[in-house]
Amino acid sequence: MSLPPPSPHRVQIEHLVRRAIYQRLGQTPPQSAQAPNPLLVNISARHCHLTPQAVEALFGKGATLTPMKWLYQKDQFAAKEMVTLIGPRSRVISNLRILGPCRDLNQVELALTDAIALGFDIPVRPSGNIKGTPGCMLMGPNGFFEMPDGVIRAAPHVHMHPDDAAFYGVKQGDYMRMRVGGPCAVTFDRMLVRVSPDFKLEVHIDTDEGNACVFGPDTPVELLK
Amino acid sequence: MSLPPPSPHRVQIEHLVRRAIYQRLGQTPPQSAQAPNPLLVNISARHCHLTPQAVEALFGKGATLTPMKWLYQKDQFAAKEMVTLIGPRSRVISNLRILGPCRDLNQVELALTDAIALGFDIPVRPSGNIKGTPGCMLMGPNGFFEMPDGVIRAAPHVHMHPDDAAFYGVKQGDYMRMRVGGPCAVTFDRMLVRVSPDFKLEVHIDTDEGNACVFGPDTPVELLK
Numbered sequence: 001m002s003l004p005p006p007s008p009h010r011v012q013i014e015h016l017v018r019r020a021i022y023q024r025l026g027q028t029p030p031q032s033a034q035a036p037n038p039l040l041v042n043i044s045a046r047h048c049h050l051t052p053q054a055v056e057a058l059f060g061k062g063a064t065l066t067p068m069k070w071l072y073q074k075d076q077f078a079a080k081e082m083v084t085l086i087g088p089r090s091r092v093i094s095n096l097r098i099l100g101p102c103r104d105l106n107q108v109e110l111a112l113t114d115a116i117a118l119g120f121d122i123p124v125r126p127s128g129n130i131k132g133t134p135g136c137m138l139m140g141p142n143g144f145f146e147m148p149d150g151v152i153r154a155a156p157h158v159h160m161h162p163d164d165a166a167f168y169g170v171k172q173g174d175y176m177r178m179r180v181g182g183p184c185a186v187t188f189d190r191m192l193v194r195v196s197p198d199f200k201l202e203v204h205i206d207t208d209e210g211n212a213c214v215f216g217p218d219t220p221v222e223l224l225k
Numbered sequence: 226m227s228l229p230p231p232s233p234h235r236v237q238i239e240h241l242v243r244r245a246i247y248q249r250l251g252q253t254p255p256q257s258a259q260a261p262n263p264l265l266v267n268i269s270a271r272h273c274h275l276t277p278q279a280v281e282a283l284f285g286k287g288a289t290l291t292p293m294k295w296l297y298q299k300d301q302f303a304a305k306e307m308v309t310l311i312g313p314r315s316r317v318i319s320n321l322r323i324l325g326p327c328r329d330l331n332q333v334e335l336a337l338t339d340a341i342a343l344g345f346d347i348p349v350r351p352s353g354n355i356k357g358t359p360g361c362m363l364m365g366p367n368g369f370f371e372m373p374d375g376v377i378r379a380a381p382h383v384h385m386h387p388d389d390a391a392f393y394g395v396k397q398g399d400y401m402r403m404r405v406g407g408p409c410a411v412t413f414d415r416m417l418v419r420v421s422p423d424f425k426l427e428v429h430i431d432t433d434e435g436n437a438c439v440f441g442p443d444t445p446v447e448l449l450k
Contacts, residue, residue, distance in 0.1 A: 190410045
């Protein structure tokens with residue numbers, strides 16, 4: 001793992017500066033600056049999570065994932081390694097990114113537009129809840145790996161620390177709303193709440209959702225109970 | 226034009242039956258049944274509108290569009306004819322459907338996912354407002370046709386008759402909200418209102434928007450001022 005550790009994200013620095021300024025001015029900060037942590041929204045492009053066994057089948061005996069880019073959540077990374085996804089009509093998606101580290105189950109997360117293009121009929125599921133979902137074939141440089149299930153569209157969700165959950169007044173498994181501004185303003189009315197002491201406040205929506213509201217770095221966004 | 230004329234849409238028949246039942250029972254119908262017309266939501270897949278000159282350039286001298294399927298709006302149809310769209314990085318979309326009848330301007334409407342895949346940086350525009358938008362090359366069986374501009378992402382919009390506008394209390398150019406239920410419930414906060422005596426009440430969203438909220442025939446939907 002030669003990749004240097006991640007530096008603080010822009011939203012974290014901005015959040016600290018904003019709070020410091022309000023404090024210095026002796027003013028009450030707005031709601032968003034009172035939050036214990038800044039709100040980061042990331043668009044998840046299609047990707048997969050794999051077991052160590054799947055990585056070995058696809059990339060060779062002893063192969064492991066190589067971090068290419070650290071993600072916002074602790075220890076999570078986009079790997080250098082990618083696979084080819086083969087759908088039910090033999091249509092393929094090349095260069096499907098693997099996210100690491102390895103997990104104890106294999107899961108492919110597609111946007112519905114991807115799924116329709118490939119011919120998958122996939123359900124909306126929270127990550128890890130793959131029972132009864134379609135399977136697929138993956139192809140790597142060392143061979144094929146068949147997934148009997150695990151192809152899902154991830155439910156739009158927000159990762160949060162218990163401090164964030166307390167601030168917003170929500171708990172694990174609740175749903176929140178996220179209001180996105182701009183020229184194609186959209187309110188996502190069912191954002192699944194996932195709480196863990198290991199999590200940082202971060203919303204994950206997929207490319208369909210991000211493109212539907214033309215989400216960009218300057219798009220105004222608000223998380224609502 | 227050998228295609229038989231369109232029969233009433235399912236939502237129109239349901240609307241009439243619903244109103245008749247409430248009347249027979251002597252009960253006050255709910256808000257949606259009081260509306261002068263039923264609400265139909267259609268997902269617009271990528272498509273184009275062409276001038277007669279463009280059709281001749283692409284399909285040959287004297288060529289015209291052949292209706293394949295009538296659309297909900299009066300006299301509008303999906304044509305049998307399709308073109309190939311060539312994007313800025315020479316990536317292509319084959320089988321881009323032409324909608325008829327011909328118009329007095331050429332316009333390609335893509336979802337943002339399509340645009341990104343092809344390398345277009347397109348703005349969100351109301352139909353017909355194409356000044357300063359990217360152009361593209363179209364290819365047909367008879368040759369190429371270059372559009373200097375006209376590639377847009379159509380703003381999500383609702384067509385309505387003046388009767389509908391009166392009922393909802395909106396006018397041409399206003400924005401409304403559309404609340405979509407289901408497992409990926411979404412509220413579209415900026416639905417452009419387009420009013421004409423020729424229009425029937427119909428919402429058009431694109432495939433990104435439709436896929437973001439997993440829109441299907443049984444998805445509950447509500448139009449709000």
